Amino acid sequence: MTRPAPRVVETLNAALHRLFEERPSLHLLGEDVLDPYGGAFKVTRGLSTRHPDRVFGTPISEAGITGVAGGLALAGDQAIVEMMFGDFAALAFDQVLNLISKSVTMYGDRVPMPVVVRCPVGGNRGYGPTHSQSLQKHFLGVPNLALYETSPFHDPYAQLAECLDRGPAMLFEDKVLYTRRMFREGVVDEHHGYALLGGPTGWAHVSPVDGTSADVVLVCPGGTAHRALDAARLLRARGLTTHVLVPARLYPPDLEPVLPLLAGARLVAVAEESTEGGTWGAEIAARVHTRIWAELRAPVLLLSSADSVVPTAPHLEAGVLLGAERIAEEIEAAAARSLPPRAPAAPHVAAAGPETVATRAGEPQTFEPEAAGPEAAGPEAAGPESAGPVAGVPVAVPKLNNNDTAYLVLRWLADDGAHIGEGDPLVEVETSKAVEEIAAPAAGYLRVRAAEGTEAGVGELLAELLAEPPAAPSPGTSAPTAPERRVAAPVPAPSEEPGPAARTHVLDRSQQGTAAVVTRAHREVPAAFAAVEVTVDAVLARLRTLSEETGAEVGLPEAVVKAVAAAHPAFPHLFGTLLDERTVRLADTVDIGVTVDAGNGLYIPVLRDCAARSLADISDDLMDFRMKAFRAEFTAGELSGGSLSVSLNTEPGVLLVQPIVMWPQLCMVSVGGPLTRLVLTDGVPAPATVVTLGLAYDHRVVNGRDAVAFLRAVADALNDSEQLVKLIG
Structure with missing residues (x-):
């Protein structure tokens, strides 16, 4: 089985360990960086144990920490400073501006200043106004100071080594990235790959694997990369091919490797999480306009978060921070206004602007007319009166x-x-x-x-x-309609109007969507149900240990998903889709939907390729799903394509849940809450924790014997010690 890529926090930690082995004069300073704590985000874990004389836990004084680091560098050593939160770098601004950056050139000769200030930045964690900011823009343009940002594409060892060698430098680390996996071997997803332009600390260029040229080039720092990739997927569905560029070094930027790509695009956009005004994006736009203005078909589009502090409440935070949907919407609108490719006009034809037509809902296409005269364009183009x-x-x-x-x-x-x-x-x-x-x-x-x-x-x-305005249809005729495929049953009118005291509840959009899906499932799937009880004390104990070891919150839902995925080879037809009365399309990968309800509607997002991924990785996705459910920000792609679903109802005391098979799937597993039972162990009664596993299944494909055997296989994976080791790893 292919080993999953490491998380960004793991690669950062490995990079620090390697640098400390290679550079005997390197020191690290910060608050709570000593073991066993290892820093607020565990980036420095293990360093103080291995190098106790070179890792220093410091008092709460960001200015003091940075000043000491500058002194170490002036004395010939090297230093890395960890800000517990990047917001606190504001307290060290004087030391950065007036000590470590100026010391390089203020003594007549160039003085090495190998100091790196590491700054965890960014929101989407609910940490509030003073712990969620992206302050990169405030350090732009400081002489001698280089700015870098971690990304899922770039090796942090190469970044940190370059930071120290050319120092002073700041390395910004988006907190959301810490638990994300690195991309590797040039693969992003089934539709996108990437390559590094300009070396290991150059640009990551993400592009479609089919080689499609860019309609849009979206430039973003590493912390915004996943949102940019999500926006690229949304834009792909809307007919716009998007390439994404992610730099390892923010400032000073080296645009040479990417200028040809920027010059050939219909639109160039820069997306970043900081608030607008004096931004890194504005710096990139200014340089792009200076270098390739003649080739640009529109001004560079700048996308930032709202002009606001970052709220703590998740739904308010989501409204302030730049997200994938807004990136896609603004790019789509700007691309529709972009100019066609520059080409010399024929001598007898006047210059003409682009025309826009709608090929399908939400996908405007821009093209250059072959001729600008009214004869070629038709009566619609005869004059301004025809505009509309x-x-x-x-x-x-x-x-x-x-x-x-x-x-x-x-x-x-x-x-x-x-x-x-x-x-x-x-x-x-x-x-x-x-x-x-x-x-x-x-x-x-x-x-x-x-x-x-x-x-x-x-x-x-x-x-x-x-x-x-459309004319009313003549008596006895009706307007043509699309072929009717299915009509929902009409809701019978009430026998009488509700009185003044009557109370009503109107279904919101999410509830209406759920109603439509479950109604179809009940109508089309002849479902049956089976259930078994499983003891889970052993798996819960092992999961608690795993959570402590990995830092990920791993619980019973993740274990059930893995156990269900592990049963796929023995029960492939349970993970299929019924195509007709005789044919089941089997799934190539185990993509499992999970129920998530944050109080504002039921969602079933899909965990991809569960058989090949670790419990900690699945835990990260489930946490992300819970936040998206709270904010009601799922995309259609995240809610489709599952081969089987799991209904999670793990609150204490939930005895049994009978789920609904979500057409076109064939099965849904349900997980009840933990219950305490007295069981006999060597003849002695002892308490045990049990849960009920249920399976709703399409009886056209799955028989009761298969259903019970499948549930037993899942239960054994959670209960049997030998299988449990294989499951959790």
């Missing part, structure tokens, strides 16, 4: 995820015949789990072609946007 909505602009069903070929039309957000502005929300559709909103690709009068409650296939017509 294009007659009959179709709104087709876009491809929202790879799991579905049709979606349920939930609700029209505008009345038939109403005038709609470009970009206005038009309709909500339900995928296999998520509710997606489709916006108007152009302005016009709405003519609805697919009724609420019907299913519409990808590419089918949802509506048209007309230049003139």
